[in-house]
Amino acid sequence: MRRPIDDDSLPAKVDCLIVGGGPAGAALAGLLARSGHMVLVVDDGALRTGSPLETLMASALQSLDRCGLGEIVRATAEVDRRRHGARWDADEVAWRDEGRSGLCLRRGVFDDGLRDWAVKCGARVLRPATAVELPDGGQGSARIRVAGRDLFIEANTIAIATGRRSVAVLASAEIVEQGPPTAAFAFQIEAESETGAVAMVTAAPDGWCWWIGDERGGARLVATVDADTLGEPLRAVVDRVLEYAGSAFGGRRAAVLETAVRATSRRATTPRGYWLVGDAAATLDPLASQGTEKALVGAESAALGIRTALANPALRGLAIAQHRRWEHELYQAHARTTAAFYSRVGRFAERPFWARRSQLPPSPNFGALPHRLVRAPDLLEGPMLVRHTEELVLTPGFARLAAEPIARIGRVTVAPLLAAFARPRSVADGLAIAGQDPRLFVMGSAVVRAAVVELWRAGLLIAPQID
Numbered sequence: 001m002r003r004p005i006d007d008d009s010l011p012a013k014v015d016c017l018i019v020g021g022g023p024a025g026a027a028l029a030g031l032l033a034r035s036g037h038m039v040l041v042v043d044d045g046a047l048r049t050g051s052p053l054e055t056l057m058a059s060a061l062q063s064l065d066r067c068g069l070g071e072i073v074r075a076t077a078e079v080d081r082r083r084h085g086a087r088w089d090a091d092e093v094a095w096r097d098e099g100r101s102g103l104c105l106r107r108g109v110f111d112d113g114l115r116d117w118a119v120k121c122g123a124r125v126l127r128p129a130t131a132v133e134l135p136d137g138g139q140g141s142a143r144i145r146v147a148g149r150d151l152f153i154e155a156n157t158i159a160i161a162t163g164r165r166s167v168a169v170l171a172s173a174e175i176v177e178q179g180p181p182t183a184a185f186a187f188q189i190e191a192e193s194e195t196g197a198v199a200m201v202t203a204a205p206d207g208w209c210w211w212i213g214d215e216r217g218g219a220r221l222v223a224t225v226d227a228d229t230l231g232e233p234l235r236a237v238v239d240r241v242l243e244y245a246g247s248a249f250g251g252r253r254a255a256v257l258e259t260a261v262r263a264t265s266r267r268a269t270t271p272r273g274y275w276l277v278g279d280a281a282a283t284l285d286p287l288a289s290q291g292t293e294k295a296l297v298g299a300e301s302a303a304l305g306i307r308t309a310l311a312n313p314a315l316r317g318l319a320i321a322q323h324r325r326w327e328h329e330l331y332q333a334h335a336r337t338t339a340a341f342y343s344r345v346g347r348f349a350e351r352p353f354w355a356r357r358s359q360l361p362p363s364p365n366f367g368a369l370p371h372r373l374v375r376a377p378d379l380l381e382g383p384m385l386v387r388h389t390e391e392l393v394l395t396p397g398f399a400r401l402a403a404e405p406i407a408r409i410g411r412v413t414v415a416p417l418l419a420a421f422a423r424p425r426s427v428a429d430g431l432a433i434a435g436q437d438p439r440l441f442v443m444g445s446a447v448v449r450a451a452v453v454e455l456w457r458a459g460l461l462i463a464p465q466i467d
């Protein structure tokens with residue numbers, strides 16, 4: 001029998017139930033609570049970080065400020081004063097001197113700080129508590145286990161922010177994209193003061209490792225290898241990577257293994273109306289060192305969608321699709337950048353670890369733009385939500401079957417461009433016609449032409465069959 005909540009201090013019904021109180025879940029909770037929504041976070045209390053010490057690049061701070069998260073992230077993190085270097089393309093160290101400092105996150109302390117902030121914003125956090133069953137359709141009654149008892153929480157909408165562990169345990173999720181199986185091992189190293197202020201990534205034949213000197217003494221060392229090495233224990237491969245990394249690290253193998261995690265990049269979706277946020281939506285390759293940054297910025301994308309859906313329930317499906325596109329585009333951009341970064345390590349190009357990761361995702365239609373174009377005959381058309389400053393607005397979207405719909409390319413609205421190529425025209429004539437549209441004539445012709453090229457690459461404009 002269902003036992004209702006008997007803790008008077010907990011709300012019987014919430015606007016949003018967030019499963020998982022890591023960076024994604026806590027940031028989402030604070031942002032929603034700040035706009036007056038009743039939010040409950042359930043977190044099982046088990047910190048599962050890949051590395052207890054993470055970095056946040058200086059370039060992330062501007063996006064975090066825009067999302068309203070900059071202040072709390074700065075207050076909860078430390079300034080990263082390390083000198084960053086890489087032994088990547090060559091054995092010599094290349095130092096990166098950006099001039100601006102990023103941040104260093106002590107996971108655990110950082111997560112606690114974000115959850116405290118969410119509570120100050122008005123969210124409730126139940127910890128330790130585990131979501132064990134979620135309702136179909138992403139709303140309704142969720143079963144939460146707290147201290148051996150089951151509680152039922154009624155939620156208007158549910159966000160899953162459970163990290164990189166499979167979402168499928170809770171919802172019928174599907175992995176739609178996945179990188180090579182990857183494992184990451186994090187070690188704690190005893191105090192060795194002379195390397196304290198250095199962070200260094202080193203390529204080795206069977207993986208790479210990342211040394212993060214701890215300004216308080218000692219260091220963290222993360223080694224990343226293939227998770228499916230045949231016939232050889234993973235730990236032996238990890239030791240080889242550390243050995244190769246050279247005297248700077250090899251001499252410090254009095255290292256204590258802290259965590260070993262699956263770190264395979266992958267993107268998931270669920271057909272059941274949930275919001276997937278942070279690593280639960282898309283886990284980046286650890287080489288990016290940007291998963292927490294994405295979790296925080298993605299929380300703001302989800303918060304905007306959830307606010308829209310709570311205000312207008314008819315838009316819920318479109319708002320979820322908008323957030324899913326955000327995750328998709330970011331995941332693909334990261335996949336391309338990471339592959340380009342792996343492919344720079346030419347000296348190990350033949351080794352399986354590097355060969356598997358250096359292939360760029362295929363991009364269709366990278367030849368010359370045809371002289372004449374026409375709108376593809378099988379385009380699907382329907383409304384979609386797109387972001388316009390701080391709100392989501394309905395706009396006509398266009399897609400090929402099974403592809404993500406497109407409403408805009410950068411700032412360019414695609415509807416007038418597709419209308420201009422309703423029948424075959426030269427690119428110049430189509431651009432001249434589209435340029436009459438009030439949405440486009442204020443834009444530079446190079447920007448609009450670039451959008452035509454993107455539409456052709458995406459297959460929404462094609463070369464006419466009979467010209």
Ligand SMILES: Cc1cc2nc3c(=O)[nH]c(=O)nc-3n(C[C@H](O)[C@H](O)[C@H](O)COP(=O)(O)OP(=O)(O)OC[C@H]3O[C@@H](n4cnc5c(N)ncnc54)[C@H](O)[C@@H]3O)c2cc1C
Pocket residue numbers: 019020021022023024025042043044045046047048049050051053054055056129130131132161162163164165184185222261262263277278279280284286289290291292293294295
């Ligand atoms: C080796 C390695 C190094 C990395 N280094 C960096 C870096 O330097 N910089 C960076 O930005 N990113 C880095 N990342 C990525 C970063 O760690 C993740 O992207 C980030 O933790 C994602 O945050 P999240 O909130 O989505 O998930 P998580 O941090 O995993 O949080 C999920 C939370 O949900 C809880 N939970 C899970 N299931 C349930 C359930 N059923 N009920 C209740 N609670 C549940 C968990 O206990 C946890 O608290 C690294 C990753 C790896 C593997």
